[in-house]
Amino acid sequence: MRRIHVFYWLPAVLVISFSQFLFAQDDFLPTDYLRKDFYAGRRAALRASMPDSSVAVIFAYPTRNFSNDVDYLYHPNPDMYYFSGYKEPHSLLLVFKEPRTDSAGKTYTELLFVQKRNAQAEQWTGKRLGAEGAREKLGIDRVYNGEAFKNYPVDFSGFKKIIVDKLPADVPNGYDKADLFDLLEQFRQNSGYVTNNPGRFDNRLYYELTGKLRRIKTPDEMILLRKAVEISCQAHTEVMKAIHPGMSELEIQGLQEYVHKKQGAEGVGYGSIVGSGENGCVLHYMENTKTRIGNSLLLMDVGAEYHGYTADVTRTVPADGKFSPEEKAIYELVYQAQEAAFKTLRDGSKFADASKAARETIADGLLKLGIIKEKKEVSKYYPHGLGHHIGLDVHDRGGMEILLKDMVITIEPGIYIPSDSNCDKKWWGIAVRIEDDLLITENGYEILSRFAPRKAEDIEKMISQKSALDDFKLTPPEPGRKKAF
Ligand SMILES: [Mn+2]
Incomplete structure (x- = not known):
């Protein structure tokens, strides 16, 4: 056995112990969540199964009122969770079949719009990931606050297929100017959404593709x-x-x-x-x-x-x-x-x-x-x-x-x-x-x-x-x- 001199490995031991001390899990949260590469893999599989010139559009589930000003415990839309890992309400995920190019010449294939950080709201309902947190924790490059969706240059008229679930009709319009109600409204306007155009807005295909994966x-x-x-x-x-x-x-x-x-x-x-x-x-x-x-x-x-x-x-x-x-x-x-x-x-x-x-x-x-x-x-x-x-x-x-x-x-x-x-x-x-x-x-x-x-x-x-x-x-x-x- 090769002997390594104590002075070689001692500092390493110290560094390891010290970093363990620094980064030890001291928040007592579960550590067995799905990792970001799982979600990235699911999005890649969805993209691979989508037809040419298409976009998949996945909205968060609405929050639901329990009593007076108290909501039910929020349950994420399983599709949002499955394809992004994002568990908060008021969000929207877009997965594009073909890579898109921005004005700086950079390409991207997915966009996630999330609820904005807000110290006052977070004091009441808990910590939000925010755009930066979602980028880091979920491994999605392009994450923006919900308010950015309104002016984001997604020309929905250019797609042959918009793969989207039936839009919920009973979403409350809250104070936030970029909540789920607004995201849905902006999507309807930007895309010219009509329920009676099943050829283009295809919820049958949405279920088929997501079902085959899930x-x-x-x-x-x-x-x-x-x-x-x-x-x-x-x-x-x-x-x-x-x-x-x-x-x-x-x-x-x-x-x-x-x-x-x-x-x-x-x-x-x-x-x-x-x-x-x-x-x-x-x-x-x-x-x-x-x-x-x-x-x-x-x-x-x-x-x-x-x-x-x-x-x-x-x-x-x-x-x-x-x-x-x-x-x-x-x-x-x-x-x-x-x-x-x-x-x-x-x-x-x-x-x-x-x-x-x-x-x-x-x-x-x-x-x-x-x-x-x-x-x-x-x-x-x-x-x-x-x-x-x-x-x-x-x-x-x-x-x-x-x-x-x-x-x-x-x-x-x-x-x-x-x-x-x-x-x-x-x-x-x-x-x-x-x-x-x-x-x-x-x-x-x-x-x-x-x-x-x-x-x-x-x-x-x-x-x-x-x-x-x-x-x-x-x-x-x-x-x-x-x-x-
Ligand atoms: Mn059963």
């Missing part, structure tokens, strides 16, 4: 998506361990979302669905107001969103720890339907085959149990499709007629039997959905959500385990008073 997940995206799914599984599993009939739907929702946040997920990818008994029959039940889940089945369709990527996982569990014979029969049927669908999945398979396999299984099973008299009645109890893409949207964009490697989809059959259904009333009030997130691979699939038990006996076993949350007892508001009211 439906195939890159390795960078998979790190975040896997994390979202795993966190969701942890939450489902912990709730299984903690569950008892005295809990409320809201409490279960709270526990699920507590685990998400404890693990660093910023939020949920959709309103959490926690439905006890018959509430499980309401497909998008989000009120979660039942104060006691009781002994019936509990359907939980809850998924974490991590750095923009969302899981979509459903588990249906017996709140008292044991499936009744009727609940078990329905549960097994949904499980078998899911298994039948799984078997069809691989690169190049038809999603219709998966759907058919699941539907046939459920129809046959319901016939056998005497719940339906004819196969065609199956839609009464299984009224939805089998699955969808997930990603930056919980129902992510991109066709899925043919499944391709690196797509991530849900497989989610369900059976819902509301009271007063035309069958033996022993089935009434049973609602079961099992939903898993799957990565399509060359020869099959990987169940990303395998960490949350889905076999009936595994669920019962998990429920019998102790949870750390069992010992989570709140101090009464005052001695002798149990409730806060």
Whole structure:
């Protein structure tokens, strides 16, 4: 081994330690965000797929009012996030097929207009990147404040295709002279935007091109998506361990979302669905107001969103720890339907085959149990499709007629039997959905959500385990008073 004299390496060690001290991550922010080369790569891929003489136009989503002068937590337009990494409102991204030349003879292929830095506004709503910050952090050369768009020399009449989503019609006009309302207005004027000219302003092509990219997940995206799914599984599993009939739907929702946040997920990818008994029959039940889940089945369709990527996982569990014979029969049927669908999945398979396999299984099973008299009645109890893409949207964009490697989809059959259904009333009030997130691979699939038990006996076993949350007892508001009211 070659010996290096201590005086050679000692200064280096000092410099490294000192710079680590200087640049150490002392802000305690997550460090696993997508990097700027990811976004640059997505823009390059979009450009490559665009037709000659075209421009892609992507506006930020509007802010939305929650109450009086309070807005909802802002959720970026997934397209803006996917192609630029910019997460703030009041912005506009333009991607040009052909390089353009400015008056100084320099070329560029993309422009980003962002909201201007404003100390007063930032005191209320948080730090803004601004044009300079966006240039540096997002790696886009030409970033300007929104107000520059008005006079920026983009002659939209020169393009054969303007690839743009339908413009939102209900954007509020705020005080800022370059907010989203103004950007949209200026775009309409500059481009002569007319909705009834689909040949030139092409939102069909917008969906086609962005969908084709977004439906195939890159390795960078998979790190975040896997994390979202795993966190969701942890939450489902912990709730299984903690569950008892005295809990409320809201409490279960709270526990699920507590685990998400404890693990660093910023939020949920959709309103959490926690439905006890018959509430499980309401497909998008989000009120979660039942104060006691009781002994019936509990359907939980809850998924974490991590750095923009969302899981979509459903588990249906017996709140008292044991499936009744009727609940078990329905549960097994949904499980078998899911298994039948799984078997069809691989690169190049038809999603219709998966759907058919699941539907046939459920129809046959319901016939056998005497719940339906004819196969065609199956839609009464299984009224939805089998699955969808997930990603930056919980129902992510991109066709899925043919499944391709690196797509991530849900497989989610369900059976819902509301009271007063035309069958033996022993089935009434049973609602079961099992939903898993799957990565399509060359020869099959990987169940990303395998960490949350889905076999009936595994669920019962998990429920019998102790949870750390069992010992989570709140101090009464005052001695002798149990409730806060
Ligand atoms: Mn779903």
